[in-house]
Amino acid sequence: xxxxxxxxxxxxxxxVLDRRIMELQTAKEILAEVFGIRLQDVDEMIQNxxxxxxxxxxxxxxxxxxxxxxxxxx
Numbered sequence: 699x700x701x702x703x704x705x706x707x708x709x710x711x712x713x714v715l716d717r718r719i720m721e722l723q724t725a726k727e728i729l730a731e732v733f734g735i736r737l738q739d740v741d742e743m744i745q746n747x748x749x750x751x752x753x754x755x756x757x758x759x760x761x762x763x764x765x766x767x768x769x770x771x772x
Contacts, residue, residue, distance in 0.1 A: 726740045733740075 726737055726744075729735075729740045729743070730737050
């Protein structure tokens with residue numbers, strides 16, 4: 699019962715975080731389907747992008763590759 703009450707009165711910040719997690723998971727599933735790869739491969743692609751960004755090897759929009767961040771318009 700305490701778990702149910704806790705879920706009913708969660709702070710708004712937790713709800714927004716849950717939504718973002720769901721959006722990220724959905725985006726990863728879409729990428730996996732589009733590229734015909736496993737979810738683990740999508741995770742590796744994302745990790746590689748962060749490594750490239752942290753090493754200063756960030757690509758620009760002009761080169762036709764993905765931007766550093768993916769955003770959902772809504």
